[in-house]
Amino acid sequence: MSDTVTNADGRPLSKRGERTRRRLLEAAEAVFAELGYHDASIVKITEAAGVGQGTFYLYFASKKDVFDELVVDLNHRVRQAMTEAASQGTTRAEMERLGFAGYFRFVAEHPALYRIIRQAEFVSPEMLHLHYERLTSGYVAGLRQAMEAGEIADGDPELLAWALMGIGELVGMRWILWNGRTELPADVLEELGRIITRALGSRTGSP
16 A cells, blocks of 8 residues: 555545545544444544545545555554654664654554554454554664664564564553553653663673
């Protein structure tokens, strides 16, 4: 799937069209998170977005289509949040900690991410796979580069990426989603940083 913003016919959108499409995606995020895919409807999405049903079909072909596009949209935004945060780091360990912090901030602002990705397992398995594949592709490349530079311990960068992602996802679920927090507690983030550093290891010391 492409990240190019288009209408239902695949044509590029005007700025106004992009704003309308964004409103529909934001409404879909809220409706799918609250009601679940099967109880959600195009009527509820358009009501939440403040547009008519005819307008919906200018941008999306069906409820499944808007759900799939929402997964792509959330994936793009969470990756962007993590990348921007990580870019402030000067070492791989610092980049990891900052990237995780960026992820937790995004989760606090968009708790629907968890609910929608979990629904994708049953509603649209191919989008679930796409979500995690896009999360890991750049991540694996960055870890491999750090290994080759001698900054972190040698190992399987793909396995390390998936393991670290699993830690972040479950920590966010436990300390943000379930508790309704707006941020990860400072002591949890600090301890998580130590866990990440140990997981990364180094060539000059024990992992």
